[in-house]
Amino acid sequence: GQRREEKENANPSSALMTSFKSFQLELDTRHDKYERLVKLSRDITIESKRTIFLLHRFTSAPNGEEILKESEVKLDAVRQKIKQVAQELIGEDMYQFHRAISPGLQEYVEAVSFQYFIKTRSLISVEEINKQLIFTAEDREETTNTTSNSRDKQPHTWSLKVTPVDYLLGVADLTGELMRLCISSVGNGDIDTPFELSQFLRQIYDGFTFIGNTGPYEVSKKLYTLKQSLAKVENACYTLKVRGSEIPKHMLADVFSTKTELIDQDEGLP
Amino acid sequence: GQRREEKENANPSSALMTSFKSFQLELDTRHDKYERLVKLSRDITIESKRTIFLLHRFTSAPNGEEILKESEVKLDAVRQKIKQVAQELIGEDMYQFHRAISPGLQEYVEAVSFQYFIKTRSLISVEEINKQLIFTAEDREETTNTTSNSRDKQPHTWSLKVTPVDYLLGVADLTGELMRLCISSVGNGDIDTPFELSQFLRQIYDGFTFIGNTGPYEVSKKLYTLKQSLAKVENACYTLKVRGSEIPKHMLADVFSTKTELIDQDEGLP
Amino acid sequence: MSVSDMFAALQGALGQDQDIREEIRKVVQALEQTAREILTLLQGVHQGPGFQHIPKKCQKAREHFSTVRTQMESLKTKFPADQYYRFHEHWRFVLQRLVFLAAFVVYLESETLVTREAVAEILGIEADRERGFHLDIEDYLSGVLTLASELARLAVNSVTAGDYSRPLRISAFINELDSGFRLLNLKNDSLRKRYDGLKYDVKKIEEVVYDLSIRGLNKEATVGAGGEK
Amino acid sequence: MSVSDMFAALQGALGQDQDIREEIRKVVQALEQTAREILTLLQGVHQGPGFQHIPKKCQKAREHFSTVRTQMESLKTKFPADQYYRFHEHWRFVLQRLVFLAAFVVYLESETLVTREAVAEILGIEADRERGFHLDIEDYLSGVLTLASELARLAVNSVTAGDYSRPLRISAFINELDSGFRLLNLKNDSLRKRYDGLKYDVKKIEEVVYDLSIRGLNKEATVGAGGEK
Amino acid sequence: MSVSDMFAALQGALGQDQDIREEIRKVVQALEQTAREILTLLQGVHQGPGFQHIPKKCQKAREHFSTVRTQMESLKTKFPADQYYRFHEHWRFVLQRLVFLAAFVVYLESETLVTREAVAEILGIEADRERGFHLDIEDYLSGVLTLASELARLAVNSVTAGDYSRPLRISAFINELDSGFRLLNLKNDSLRKRYDGLKYDVKKIEEVVYDLSIRGLNKEATVGAGGEK
Amino acid sequence: MSVSDMFAALQGALGQDQDIREEIRKVVQALEQTAREILTLLQGVHQGPGFQHIPKKCQKAREHFSTVRTQMESLKTKFPADQYYRFHEHWRFVLQRLVFLAAFVVYLESETLVTREAVAEILGIEADRERGFHLDIEDYLSGVLTLASELARLAVNSVTAGDYSRPLRISAFINELDSGFRLLNLKNDSLRKRYDGLKYDVKKIEEVVYDLSIRGLNKEATVGAGGEK
Amino acid sequence: MSVSDMFAALQGALGQDQDIREEIRKVVQALEQTAREILTLLQGVHQGPGFQHIPKKCQKAREHFSTVRTQMESLKTKFPADQYYRFHEHWRFVLQRLVFLAAFVVYLESETLVTREAVAEILGIEADRERGFHLDIEDYLSGVLTLASELARLAVNSVTAGDYSRPLRISAFINELDSGFRLLNLKNDSLRKRYDGLKYDVKKIEEVVYDLSIRGLNKEATVGAGGEK
Amino acid sequence: MSVSDMFAALQGALGQDQDIREEIRKVVQALEQTAREILTLLQGVHQGPGFQHIPKKCQKAREHFSTVRTQMESLKTKFPADQYYRFHEHWRFVLQRLVFLAAFVVYLESETLVTREAVAEILGIEADRERGFHLDIEDYLSGVLTLASELARLAVNSVTAGDYSRPLRISAFINELDSGFRLLNLKNDSLRKRYDGLKYDVKKIEEVVYDLSIRGLNKEATVGAGGEK
Numbered sequence A, B: 001g002q003r004r005e006e007k008e009n010a011n012p013s014s015a016l017m018t019s020f021k022s023f024q025l026e027l028d029t030r031h032d033k034y035e036r037l038v039k040l041s042r043d044i045t046i047e048s049k050r051t052i053f054l055l056h057r058f059t060s061a062p063n064g065e066e067i068l069k070e071s072e073v074k075l076d077a078v079r080q081k082i083k084q085v086a087q088e089l090i091g092e093d094m095y096q097f098h099r100a101i102s103p104g105l106q107e108y109v110e111a112v113s114f115q116y117f118i119k120t121r122s123l124i125s126v127e128e129i130n131k132q133l134i135f136t137a138e139d140r141e142e143t144t145n146t147t148s149n150s151r152d153k154q155p156h157t158w159s160l161k162v163t164p165v166d167y168l169l170g171v172a173d174l175t176g177e178l179m180r181l182c183i184s185s186v187g188n189g190d191i192d193t194p195f196e197l198s199q200f201l202r203q204i205y206d207g208f209t210f211i212g213n214t215g216p217y218e219v220s221k222k223l224y225t226l227k228q229s230l231a232k233v234e235n236a237c238y239t240l241k242v243r244g245s246e247i248p249k250h251m252l253a254d255v256f257s258t259k260t261e262l263i264d265q266d267e268g269l270p
Numbered sequence C, D, E, F, G, H: 001m002s003v004s005d006m007f008a009a010l011q012g013a014l015g016q017d018q019d020i021r022e023e024i025r026k027v028v029q030a031l032e033q034t035a036r037e038i039l040t041l042l043q044g045v046h047q048g049p050g051f052q053h054i055p056k057k058c059q060k061a062r063e064h065f066s067t068v069r070t071q072m073e074s075l076k077t078k079f080p081a082d083q084y085y086r087f088h089e090h091w092r093f094v095l096q097r098l099v100f101l102a103a104f105v106v107y108l109e110s111e112t113l114v115t116r117e118a119v120a121e122i123l124g125i126e127a128d129r130e131r132g133f134h135l136d137i138e139d140y141l142s143g144v145l146t147l148a149s150e151l152a153r154l155a156v157n158s159v160t161a162g163d164y165s166r167p168l169r170i171s172a173f174i175n176e177l178d179s180g181f182r183l184l185n186l187k188n189d190s191l192r193k194r195y196d197g198l199k200y201d202v203k204k205i206e207e208v209v210y211d212l213s214i215r216g217l218n219k220e221a222t223v224g225a226g227g228e229k
Ligand SMILES: [Mn+2]
Pocket: A110, A173, A174, A176, A177
């Protein structure tokens, strides 16, 4: 009965139907992979954003080292996710799934370069980032043991390369975070960071200017925001300079130690 | 105490504060009037739209006369609202509040011209519309008796003039309703109305073409939709003609009388 | 309570909302899959031999609707019952499609319009907002309008399949539907737009009836229809 | 039930929704008027002599809030209690503004951050969704951010009025607020944007404190502040 | 009357309207030119030496306003007197600008706010709608808000020019203006938006006064101001 | 490495990418030109006399496809083999068009659906990603959907040319295609959209078959078709 | 040279440009008026009885084109001959419309496509850029595409008016036009878009021919047409 | 002439136009590259130590401008001289940018505004349309407005770098520029909009000068400046 009924629509064993069944399989496989990658990318984005939020606490807290350590743990977790991405892409043309993973990778670049700046006051290179995205089999064993034995025997490595464009877009967004860092540095009485930041941001801005519209549209689109961020940082430095001009430089340290005491006192209160 | 406190902000009896208090009064009066007019306009719109909905039932129902009467009652109610508008505008520059009332007036034009078309198969003129918008005091007494006696003694008239642009915009929207009327006429087996409508719509379309972009932007903006409506009506006529071509014309009447019986039978069933 | 305690609590609440939406999206995807299966099943009626198997197809579709009900049951658990409209957009589209499918089955079975109550029951939800996860009125109407389109197509294909009575019955049904819609004072833009499409369905069916009439096939149909019932 | 009866019932439901929105709009307008009156009252604190009358102004504002509560009471009756989010957009803006005003009063009275529970009580609504018309968390946070801006301005004007201790206290308060917000993982675009503004308020206040410090006025302030309390 | 006759008549009415607008546009262009000249003249006060020549600049500006009056006279003749609001948009912008310029002159002369009557007289129009081409209240208020912006800038430049008392007087004036505006129940979108800008002007001036206060320059100013008057 | 060195290196990489794209664009333009020529050739089948020359037209089209293969050979050399999807967008459109053209030729020749393997061979590329420059499955499906549209048009024009059997065969073919597509779980937006268009093609062909049926021309067709083969 | 001298000189140049544009706008308005009159005149052909008066309508239209030529003559004098493209946007729209109108007249008269040379002559301009105010090639093509749309409409209305032969001739003409366009390598976005619309016109006309064929009306048409000629 | 002959001829003309545009695009890309290099070079002046190297940077920029002139020479050869405005959009953006860069260099060298003639010479083009490839007046003005923005930024960064005299000189320059612009009767929308931005630059610089004045740094500057020169 059922057989006959299906026949009404179209012969299920016709050549056409057979090939469409294979298309179904192929499309579903691809879409499922794409979906998994989108989800991984979202996780990467969320965790990277949280790392950035965490790092913004660095300036205000006396427990700087702790926060740096915590951020390292978080970024390691992100990299484990990226490893999963790399595993999904074995044997694939990564560009086929690039749109799925690009937002996550950009956010990772933003987070990792933010941490790097805080630690070293310099810009992490794309090579440096990619070096951290080479994963070996041992890494894998720690997390997933369910894979077949045959594979485990030979030492595998998986890697993922952040493209120059993803890197640039991540760095462009980094400048927004650096601007926030600058504004809150002033808010925390830190008078050196803003000047360092203005110099650093200017270098990045010059770099983007140099690239100009040779990159894809998304990159040049960021130029305006980048310029705004730079202007905000320059204005902050200007304000510090102008206000600082009223007293001899050697007195500044006094001013801020007083200030810190005041805050410490406050925190000691109930 | 209170007096002193108010002084803190600004001297309430200062020349500036006094004049701002008068501004407050003037602005509030104006805004209140505007608000009242917007509300009236909304009521006019809603009731006009309902009249149009009602008139669309005309084609399908055998009780045509009743529906026409009902629509007349509804339009009378709308005109009572317009009278209130006219009363609000006594002594005012009506253009000051034109934006408040224009949407309602356009919808009224649409409704009244739709009814007029159904009754007379022709286009109502703007003069004819405006003639119906002259209201006399007797009208007023019926509805509002609370006004001062002195005024009641002399016979008053209030009137409102629909502007040419409001008229045109209403007529442009009318064509959309006529298109709907045409499509449902075909759906109801009425083969004359579509041809009449196509001729009528073409005249209106020619009229709008003639005016072209000499009118304001809103008018020329309607041209595209108008053209679409006309095309739909022309296509409907075409279909009728093509299908009708298969049998001699004198048989058509038979076909449709049969059809009506069939429907009547159906309606008789439980 | 310290400021930082206050904010930690606030953070919890914000995260929860996101989780709910994620959960809802998953169930909605499953519903879409079931809806597609029902659609495939019912599409068969348009083709020649399919006309003879309408009852069997309806029966099979009914079975799929029990899956729908299970999925709906799951959907209801994903968010607080009184926040229906907070998340409405997520299931709106699939719900309209399911209304159409249920209405199509009911029409094929009994040539009547499914009521809002009946469709709600088929989908395992409530017709009445007070009683739980319900069927929004606009979603119900939207599904009914899709039915009208499908019936216009069915009228055309009935003729091809040699069934001359069905178009006449569809015509009567659609006319009644049209009269119903004329009672509504629609404000909602998207619903109004979709309603305008109904006129074309009416017109299409009328053209079919017209074609049958001028060939005298409508009389044949009435006879045939009488015999069929 | 005939098709036309069905549609007549449907029409009733559609009309009702429109009526509800109209009613809500009216109450919201009245709330906006009251909010404006409270604002005018509180603006006085920025001006020289106003600093001395803060307690009296707060007391007066408290009286206005009883009007707010009456209006809120009326608002609640305008729609079914479990459809809060269906109509949320209508009162969102004025609610955020009222949160700010209440938070400002509470700050001026006690230099503390009003809790969500307390502000809900002042406005005569619930902090908890389950218990009735409530204060959405994002609206609360939005109102708190407006408070931060206002305090930055107050810090500047305190100096002009010769009160050198208040900026220091505001600075401590705003810093705590900023720490609190850093705990949140904000997703929402508009709230995130407004939060970015907080950094500028922090910066502005810090600059005031800096100006006082380099002139040694902060010490004077601590003394003065001590004496004032 | 045939449809095409009807449209010909409508076309006539529309054409006439266009001609009127063309005429109005020409006069408005001339007014804009004059306004630009007055603006150039008054901009001078912001620059160092300009402060000493304020009276002379005001006097010169007064002369230009007689040209304005002549142009206004011409404008009035271009359209039926009772259709002011039909063509309002055409001159609205330039009229607001002229109100600002007149208000600026009056402020510079006497540090008072020009009344609506006075500004109407300066521009050669009526304050009252019934009496002819008049100054719409919202246009008057809009011009006054532009004055507030300009004064914020003047406060800044006064300090540069070494005049420390002017900012204090501007601050008092702007505060009074702000209180006045808070009395108004603004609905109109564009005016409301412009009013929202006023708070930035108030804040800017507060910061200037703050800068003077923290350096003790405000006392110096008061002394100086006392001596100046 | 200094920041400016880093950006110089990035700039190098970006420049290279641009050069590749430029090269690809040139070959794609040539492909578009060839595709347009094949299209012009095949358009002829819609016109009356064209029906008799279908075999000859197909043969000619086949010759053009050898040009396509040469151009494809050149395209493959323009970029690294494993970066197909990096530059996919450049040739996507023309490839879909070529798939359509090949599928049209094959349909005209044998009234069957060209397989993915066969079409890849006609275009001189691979069906399988691992083996080199390949035909993406979505591009294949997209080309097939264009074929469906073209066949709807062909059905209409067949009737005009007096061939009443072809529409019936097209109808059967399109129905099979529609069933095939309903097996697919389409996510991709653009393919999904194009697939939604298929239902209009199905409907159009159903209406053609309806027109033939109601006039009894379908029987004539079957007879004729039988004789024709 | 002082800055203000420099700007005074610049103002001179800017003013001149504005005057030219003003002048051009006036002539263009007149051209639009004439174009509108021709359009209104030709719209009549869609009307049933209008079919008999086509020759008279064409003749009348020809008279209007002499007005066009006079206005074009005036337009040419308004700007330096070598700045055609500086002001192109001003007359582009009306020129395309006039091309369409001329092409429509020529089609109605002789059922041929007007050449660029011929249309330029009708409008009193040059086909060749070197020889003066010319007809830009894209504007010519754009006008021709409008003609195709109009003819699709005419085909429909011809049938309604009982003329069954005209659609067949229009169909042949449009097919030729379509082949012509396929020779072009269009890059221009707006023209390309408009060209994409052509295929809908082609399809529409094919469907008209189909409707005639299936009812045997095309034979009737051929006979009738034969007799008509 | 057959339709297809006509279209073959048209294709020839269209192809030519496309080739010209392709050629222009290439040169414009090269110009953009050079412009970017000059920009990167000049950005250095904002950096603290950069202030000492201004003369050297200007000299280097001057060298780049000789490349610009060569590229401009090439650009001129790409299209018929009298079709400047046909292709204007292609180079408009880069030309405005180059005007800004030239104006910036000239300002840094001599603190004067470059004239249109001078900037044309730097770029190797004409100031006068009659004499060849020229600098459109609006492009010149647009470049000058970009200079104003850049100088506002330079004023800020000068203070940071400890140069208190430069802002005073910039302020005077910008005021003069502002007066110049007020002489112009701008209609052009984009230029007008950009001009509206100038008043923010003026205000920004005034605030910088204010900040210096209130701290007595402007006197220090004058002294320093005196010594520096
Ligand atoms: Mn970020």
